[in-house]
Amino acid sequence: MDAIGDQVEIGILVYPGAQMAAVHGLTDLFAVANRMAADLGARRSPLLRVCHWAEMPGQPLAVSFDSHPQAHHRPRVMIIPPSLTEEPGPDLIDRFCNDLRQWHREGALLVSVCVGVFFIAASGLLDGRSATTHWNFAQSLAERFPLVKVEANLPLLEDGDIITSAGLMAWTELGLKLVERFQGQTLAAETARFLAVAPVHAMPGPGSVFSPRLDHGDEAVLKVQHWLQSTGAREVNLALMADCAGLEQRTFLRRFRSATGLKPTEYCQQVRVGRACRMLEFTNRSIDQIAWGVGYQDPGAFRKVFHKVTGLAPGEYRKHVVGPAG
Template structure:
């Protein structure tokens, strides 16, 4: 069966001081997900290939473990575990920083757990984006990286191609998010149940949070996707996207849909609703304010689009999945 399935490689970074429990825990989590996926006997589900990448001085990381040795291919994701010893800003090896940027430019999703988000901040990839980090690092993080919109009270910020988490043990939720993206919410839920770890029910009941296809290999379209993620697609037009890609609008439409399986307007709707879901779960802003924040001038249009994508009205979604007491619903 494995020989017939596509392969999605997930790289786990090992740097000085990295929490090895997280490295091996993620490896086991993905292994359990593979076993559960194999029980479905579906060639449509990819095999998760787990690799470990060791940081050696100022050189790019090197692969030191491969769960399913095969010809080298682009990484689907790179996960940066936390460090119990802490991590000092400004000490990231240049070879590692360059490598992270290269992986992101090739379409990999990057995920930082706890202080692992500092490595993403050092790379500059989080500039202009939202992120979270461990509460003990929040003050210095905000001071050192003013270009990043720090959400220190949010346990996880899933910004599509960049994911950051605040908790030291949040590597399990990060791993389950990727299982959710690659193998589907039911397998992610089954994996969490087998491991007896918590996992948000919102994905299984309302569909996964928006996970854009980034591994299509179209560099021009990937550039637009990264731009849309950084801006939140709050004020964009087809003309602006085509210009960003350096194409005529008709050519852009064709290539964008071929790469992402969505029309640009649908893509932007999913991106906005994904950000709205996060705000409904973790903030107490009014629904009208959330609609405006994610780019909708008409709250009614936002409510209709949100329900079309998730199956729930924003107020019902917050009631079911929100973690903020006394959240506003108007």
């Protein structure tokens, strides 16, 4: 589980026009997960603390609700819910750009539901990256933010430090995925069972979805992590990563492994394999084409790395997620 300590602060951005069913539904979902953890005696499971962030009259963005009130706030996750009205306009989304960039810079996982992706796109954090949204808004997202690679055919797109989803009601699945990430698969399944909703489907292979550690507090390393996610870890090497961090190579190696739990080469492999998994599931590209697409000139080397990370050959993975005819 990607959690340090006994508490994970999850923020929900309550903007004008936000779907309050999603805001309160997610709040209830995380409360149920905490209760399941207590009932099952999961002492090592962190508490999920939920905070609603909203604009107050004449004041900057602040916490309007805190499930476990404390003075200090540093969200580990920030969720931008959907809207029941219409696509958010520039004047609205621009008001939150600086806050989203700051949270992301401090290591928060950004999560959007449906048109919530427009807020992240406006901040520039999706430039050159892939994202998904509701099919009804995909063309507008692509037109307003041409640097974003819109993949409207994907119901959910997990990309390390940013997660986007397409469906208006996708907040239930996203909530369960966050429970799984921070409290484990058993508690996610128990929460789903209690709420009588579809559980999170486990993907084949332990490394098929990469959930990097972002809450370690090392700003230099976090800067490199964001850079690797935005570039897909293609055409990178130790010298470039150390230069991005502003550190001497030996110092960078030590601090990167201490912060993330992985060597830089292992981290890059996880990023590339995560993108390859998405291509295997949602495209008809050959395995060789996918290998080249994620930065491997030698498809044979790609197959070895893919098996090392997921425990499956690329072809086996594709059969597991889309079936023999996929």
